[in-house]
Amino acid sequence: MTTPLHGVKIVEMTSVVLGPYACQMLGDLGADIIKIEPPAGDTNRNLGPYRTHKDMSSLFVNCNRNKRSLVLDLKSDRGKAAALKIIESADIVVHNFRPAAMERLGLDYEQVRKVNPQIIYCATYGYSKKGPYGNKGALDDSIQAASGIAALNEMVLGEPRYLPTVVADKTTGLFVVQAVLAALFHKERSGQGQEIEVPMFESLTSYVMVEHLWGQTFEPPIGKAGYIRLMAEHRKPYRTKDGLYLAVLPYWDAHWHTFCELSGNPELAEDPRFISMAERLKNINESYAATGRIIATRTRQEWLDLLGDTNVPMMVVNSLDDLVHDPHLEATGFWQEFDHPDEGRIRMSSPPMTFSETPASIRLMAPRLGEQSVDILREAGLAEDVIQEMLAAGETRQAG
Amino acid sequence: MTTPLHGVKIVEMTSVVLGPYACQMLGDLGADIIKIEPPAGDTNRNLGPYRTHKDMSSLFVNCNRNKRSLVLDLKSDRGKAAALKIIESADIVVHNFRPAAMERLGLDYEQVRKVNPQIIYCATYGYSKKGPYGNKGALDDSIQAASGIAALNEMVLGEPRYLPTVVADKTTGLFVVQAVLAALFHKERSGQGQEIEVPMFESLTSYVMVEHLWGQTFEPPIGKAGYIRLMAEHRKPYRTKDGLYLAVLPYWDAHWHTFCELSGNPELAEDPRFISMAERLKNINESYAATGRIIATRTRQEWLDLLGDTNVPMMVVNSLDDLVHDPHLEATGFWQEFDHPDEGRIRMSSPPMTFSETPASIRLMAPRLGEQSVDILREAGLAEDVIQEMLAAGETRQAG
Numbered sequence: 001m002t003t004p005l006h007g008v009k010i011v012e013m014t015s016v017v018l019g020p021y022a023c024q025m026l027g028d029l030g031a032d033i034i035k036i037e038p039p040a041g042d043t044n045r046n047l048g049p050y051r052t053h054k055d056m057s058s059l060f061v062n063c064n065r066n067k068r069s070l071v072l073d074l075k076s077d078r079g080k081a082a083a084l085k086i087i088e089s090a091d092i093v094v095h096n097f098r099p100a101a102m103e104r105l106g107l108d109y110e111q112v113r114k115v116n117p118q119i120i121y122c123a124t125y126g127y128s129k130k131g132p133y134g135n136k137g138a139l140d141d142s143i144q145a146a147s148g149i150a151a152l153n154e155m156v157l158g159e160p161r162y163l164p165t166v167v168a169d170k171t172t173g174l175f176v177v178q179a180v181l182a183a184l185f186h187k188e189r190s191g192q193g194q195e196i197e198v199p200m201f202e203s204l205t206s207y208v209m210v211e212h213l214w215g216q217t218f219e220p221p222i223g224k225a226g227y228i229r230l231m232a233e234h235r236k237p238y239r240t241k242d243g244l245y246l247a248v249l250p251y252w253d254a255h256w257h258t259f260c261e262l263s264g265n266p267e268l269a270e271d272p273r274f275i276s277m278a279e280r281l282k283n284i285n286e287s288y289a290a291t292g293r294i295i296a297t298r299t300r301q302e303w304l305d306l307l308g309d310t311n312v313p314m315m316v317v318n319s320l321d322d323l324v325h326d327p328h329l330e331a332t333g334f335w336q337e338f339d340h341p342d343e344g345r346i347r348m349s350s351p352p353m354t355f356s357e358t359p360a361s362i363r364l365m366a367p368r369l370g371e372q373s374v375d376i377l378r379e380a381g382l383a384e385d386v387i388q389e390m391l392a393a394g395e396t397r398q399a400g
Numbered sequence: 401m402t403t404p405l406h407g408v409k410i411v412e413m414t415s416v417v418l419g420p421y422a423c424q425m426l427g428d429l430g431a432d433i434i435k436i437e438p439p440a441g442d443t444n445r446n447l448g449p450y451r452t453h454k455d456m457s458s459l460f461v462n463c464n465r466n467k468r469s470l471v472l473d474l475k476s477d478r479g480k481a482a483a484l485k486i487i488e489s490a491d492i493v494v495h496n497f498r499p500a501a502m503e504r505l506g507l508d509y510e511q512v513r514k515v516n517p518q519i520i521y522c523a524t525y526g527y528s529k530k531g532p533y534g535n536k537g538a539l540d541d542s543i544q545a546a547s548g549i550a551a552l553n554e555m556v557l558g559e560p561r562y563l564p565t566v567v568a569d570k571t572t573g574l575f576v577v578q579a580v581l582a583a584l585f586h587k588e589r590s591g592q593g594q595e596i597e598v599p600m601f602e603s604l605t606s607y608v609m610v611e612h613l614w615g616q617t618f619e620p621p622i623g624k625a626g627y628i629r630l631m632a633e634h635r636k637p638y639r640t641k642d643g644l645y646l647a648v649l650p651y652w653d654a655h656w657h658t659f660c661e662l663s664g665n666p667e668l669a670e671d672p673r674f675i676s677m678a679e680r681l682k683n684i685n686e687s688y689a690a691t692g693r694i695i696a697t698r699t700r701q702e703w704l705d706l707l708g709d710t711n712v713p714m715m716v717v718n719s720l721d722d723l724v725h726d727p728h729l730e731a732t733g734f735w736q737e738f739d740h741p742d743e744g745r746i747r748m749s750s751p752p753m754t755f756s757e758t759p760a761s762i763r764l765m766a767p768r769l770g771e772q773s774v775d776i777l778r779e780a781g782l783a784e785d786v787i788q789e790m791l792a793a794g795e796t797r798q799a800g
Contacts, residue, residue, distance in 0.1 A: 004582035021610055029582045043652075046678070049615045049623050058617040059627070062610050126713075128754065131728040141635070142715040145647035150637050151719045152564040160637045160645050160717045163563055164552040164630045166611055174574035179753040181581035182404035182429045186758050188588050194757035202734060202752035205723055209749050210421055210462050211566055215449045216724050217458040219737055219745040223449050225720035227459070235541070236561045237550050245560050247545035252443075278446070313526075315542040317560045319551045320625035323605055324616050332531040334602060337619055345619040349609050352602035353579040354528065357594035358586050 003030020004358040008184065010034070011087055012067065013074075013095040013107075015042040017140070017169040018124055018200070020063035022176035023094055027066030028351040028360040034090075034376055035067045036083060038074070039397055041369040051343045053368070061366045065348060069367035070376045071397040074105050078386065079395045083107065084115050085380045091187070092120045092180055098137075099129045109195040118193040120183045124176050128199040138200055143168035147204035148212065148225075155231040172203040229281060234288035237317045238295035245317040246300050248291060248307070253277055255312045262306055263294050340365050368399035403430020404758040408584065410434070411487055412467065413474075413495040413507075415442040417540070417569040418524055418600070420463035422576035423494055427466030428751040428760040434490075434776055435467045436483060438474070439797055441769040451744045453768070461766045465748060469767035470776045471797040474505050478786065479795045483507065484515045485780045491587070492520040492580055498537070499529045509595040518593040520583045524576050528599040538600055543568035547604035548612065548625075555631040572603040629681060634688035637717045638695035645717040646700050648691060648707070653677055655712045662706055663694050740765050768799035 008031040012023040020035075020042065027033040035042075041055055048058035070086075073079040084107075087093060093112060095102060102108045102123070109121045126138025141162050144150050149167065150160035176198045183194055211230070215223025229235065237245040250259035253276060260269040268274055268290060273283040280287045295303065300316070307314050318326060324347070329335060338346050343365075351360035373396045377387050390396045408431040412423040420435075420442065427433040435442075441455055448458035470486075473479040484507075487493060493512060495502060502508045502523070509521045526538025541562050544550050549567065550560035576598045583594055611630070615623025629635065637645040650659035653676060660669035668674055668690060673683040680687045695703065700716070707714050718726060724747070729735060734750050743765075751760035773796045777787050790796045 002586075004586040017611065025578065029578075047681075048611075048627065049618070051618050051622060058614050059611055061617055062613055127728060128732050130754075131732040133728040136715075137711050137713040138715075139649045139651055139713045141649050142647045142713040145637050145645075145715045145717045148718055148720045148723050149565070150645075150647070150717050151722075154645075154717075156561075156564050157557075159639075161556075162630075162635060162637075164556050165549070165608060166630070167567070170607055170610055171571065171574070174571070174578065175752060178425065178429075178574065178577050178581065179755070181578065181585060182760075183755060183758070185581060185585050185588060186402075186404040188585060192757055194755055196756070197754040199752065201728070202732075202750070205729065205734070206749040206752045207570055208565060208720075209723070210570055211417065211448075211459055212720055213462055213747070213749070214458050214720075216721065217461055217747055218449070218451050218743070219747050221724075222451060225724065227448065230562075230564045230566070236559065237545050239559075245545075245550075245554075247542045247550070249539050249541055251539055281447075311537050313537040313539045313542040315536075315538075315545045317545045317550050317554075318548055320548045320608075320612055320614075321616065322551075323548050323609070324621075324625065328527060328531040328533040328601070329605065332528050332602075334605070343618070347613070347617055347619050349606040349613070350602070352575060352599065352606045354530075354597040355579070355583060355594055356596070357592055358583070360582075 002358055003361060004355065005030035008032065008092070009090045010092040010094060011036060011090045013093070013097065015096070016044050017063055017166055018173050019094055019096040020044070021170055022124070022173035023067065024063055024065055025173070025177045026180065028362065030360070033067040034086060035064065035069050035367070036072050037069055037369060039071055039394055045369065053342060055369055056343050056366065061346060062348070064366040065362055066364050067367060068364070068372035068376060069370055070373050071370035073395040074107065076393070076395045078390050080106060082377060082380065082382060082390070084112070085382065086376065087112055087119065088115050090116065090119065091184065092122065094122045094124070094176065094180065096124050098125050098135060099123065100135060113193070118187065118191060120180060120187060120193050120196065122176060122180050122196040122198065124172060124198040126199060127201045128197060133201065140166040140168045143200045143204055146201050148208045149204065152212070152231065155226065168200050168204050171207055172198060172200045175203045229284045232285040232288055234285050234292055238292040240295055240300040240303060241297060242299040244300040246295060246303055247315040247317060248295055248303065249313040250291065251313065256280065258310050259307070259312050262310065265294055336362060338362070338365055342368070370397040371399040373398045402758055403761060404755065405430035408432065408492070409490045410492040410494060411436060411490045413493070413497065415496070416444050417463055417566055418573050419494055419496040420444070421570055422524070422573035423467065424463055424465055425573070425577045426580065428762065430760070433467040434486060435464065435469050436472050437469055437769060439471055439794055445769065452742050455769055456743050456766065461746060462748070464766040465762055466764050467767060468764070468772035468776060469770055470773050471770035473795040474507065476793070476795045478790050480506060482777060482780065482782060482790070484512070485782065486776065487512055487519065488515050490516065490519065491584065492522065494522045494524070494576065494580065496524050498525050498535060499523065500535060513593070518587065518591060520580060520587060520593050520596065522576060522580050522596040522598065524572060524598040524600070526599060527601045528597060533601065540566040540568045543600045543604055546601050548608045549604065552612070552631065555626065568600050568604050571607055572598060572600045575603045629684045632685040632688055634685050634692055638692040640695055640700040640703060641697060642699040644700040646695060646703055647715045647717060648695055648703065649713040650691065651713065656680065658710050659707070659712050662710065665694060736762055738762070738765055742768070770797040771799040773798045
């Protein structure tokens with residue numbers, strides 16, 4: 001079986017999480033990803049625990065499988081020329097430099113299209129270059145502040161806080177994949193390439209506002225923005241009698257009736273505050289609190305036994321370490337293990353989607369810095385003496 | 401200019417957020433989305449504030465633009481036959497029924513491929529049908545508990561909590577779009593359709609673990625899962641002298657030096673705890689706390705003036721209502737307004753990606769329930785008397 005993107009060639013010039021994660025997903029789908037790194041490497045190579053080599057840290061390994069690494073000093077003439085030579089035969093370029101930096105390098109869309117008019121050129125960074133924030137620097141946290149996420153936490157906690165996951169980088173990465181695939185489909189039908197911009201601020205604002213635009217959906221507004229159920233104090237996993245936590249969500253009317261009946265609280269099903277979904281939403285915090293008081297009366301196992309065969313959505317609260325041994329994920333082979341020649345045995349999550357005909361797959365482990373430099377430069381047709389000169393000048397670098 | 405998915409026809413049988421949001425993004429990219437709704441409508445039609453009609457609530461409007469609505473009772477013979485007739489000429493089906501429910505309806509992949517062997521058939525629900533949780537019900541919150549998100553919050557707050565946004569539904573929606581587009585590209589090249597499954601649990605676990613697999617990346621593990629910087633107590637927007645909050649992120653060495661210098665704290669740049677990125681990461685909570693103490697000494701405007709021209713990532717904390725009038729988003733035309741014949745003026749976020757040749761676009765506002773029922777049934781070639789009988793029997797319904 002083939003992969004969906006078999007034969008598609010992508011040149012990645014990104015670092016940290018957003019661009020690397022996006023290109024890793026495209027690699028999982030089968031594309032050949034050439035990751036161009038500066039001589040010092042992707043800054044995230046050194047972030048997180050490592051087994052053997054400091055530059056093969058957990059965070060790098062988890063964002064860079066299915067790629068080959070080519071070191072190029074893009075500020076050198078030969079480095080830049082080599083990049084353009086490789087781009088000549090590529091389908092897609094993804095970069096996360098700010099617009100001005102890419103112009104200075106001479107690798108902006110206008111320059112790149114001269115060597116490959118059909119290229120799909122995707123830039124991703126903090127803020128659209130069309131607006132006044134266009135040259136602002138951005139990190140995940142600043143985009144969480146910009147896009148309302150920190151403010152959502154303020155509505156729950158009384159002070160703005162970032163979420164404990166890099167939601168801005170990763171979600172924008174998913175938009176990058178969407179944009180690139182849509183453009184690739186267009187190119188396949190028409191032969192036409194194009195320039196794409198995927199800004200983090202715009203991506204996250206659109207993502208946050210799906211449910212939170214709320215009263216501001218209408219103009220003039222008929223209320224404030226913010227789906228208040230999600231900020232309710234008692235919306236949380238409930239503590240059971242034995243101090244363990246459980247997500248129990250008697251949300252729809254059928255769920256609520258089942259829950260009230262089986263838990264021995266039939267009067268709650270008749271309570272006017274909770275009698276219908278609409279009433280429960282009006283009294284959502286009381287409804288959550290009432291559920292929490294009931295859950296506190298039995299152990300977690302008692303609840304799992306009592307409600308396990310019903311339709312009421314229920315789930316244990318998995319810790320991160322629990323997930324590595326979750327019985328469902330073990331049964332489906334979600335965690336894959338590979339032996340890396342240097343770094344030992346590596347655990348990776350599978351691509352989460354199942355394709356009956358073109359499965360996504362893990363074919364290459366994350367590369368050492370410059371692991372395929374010479375191979376890739378030869379593939380691109382560079383003369384052997386030029387490659388040797390570039391190695392000697394530090395404009396490229398071969399691992400091992 | 402055309403859209404990237406111009407001419408692609410998608411049959412959507414989904415409700416709530418995940419499936420509707422995914423199909424809306426595919427609609428933004430230009431696909432013709434036929435949303436099949438039961439006679440009572442998508443359950444989210446009634447969720448949130450509305451201007452005129454209760455079933456045109458904010459949450460529905462924000463997940464269902466660029467679609468046409470067809471009411472069909474899929475449990476009736478004529479309703480099911482009509483769905484299959486429409487699917488005959490479709491490229492893609494997206495549904496979020498649980499596997500057993502779709503089999504009972506006779507609209508599972510095996511049945512659907514009989515009328516359209518080239519169909520891309522994408523199912524999305526809580527847990528992969530290949531594993532032991534395959535028939536569990538799921539809602540956004542239960543998947544947040546399952547996938548480690550509630551536990552991440554416990555590491556910050558001392559008790560597990562859900563995030564104040566439906567991250568499981570929306571992120572899985574982004575994976576649905578990715579999977580469908582990859583399969584569409586494959587179909588364009590090969591003519592081959594296929595079956596796709598996008599489970600929420602697997603999607604979110606892979607998403608959470610990008611940075612959080614951490615010490616469990618290696619086997620045997622060299623530490624626990626969890627990128628602890630993200631759970632640091634003092635990782636948050638800082639309170640300024642005038643009580644306003646500001647995201648200030650002197651993350652890389654150059655940022656840190658600029659920040660220490662300009663804020664009048666050059667000794668901090670020499671402090672051994674903070675002297676390099678590696679040392680700051682080791683002492684991250686102290687580093688955040690030190691930054692917070694400095695930020696408390698000036699007003700927000702003073703900081704914006706002092707650091708605004710530097711590379712230090714900095715951003716105000718926007719409330720949700722602020723975002724509607726953010727000057728950058730206003731300058732780029734991010735918020736679009738449309739006059740709906742019944743519901744008045746509607747505000748919508750633009751697709752966040754810019755395509756130079758095939759822009760995504762908003763072409764249709766969210767439909768009333770069954771707004772295009774008769775049109776779509778006629779397009780599919782149903783006889784006029786059958787349509788009338790279905791209307792009379794309540795197996796379809798025409799709005800207005």
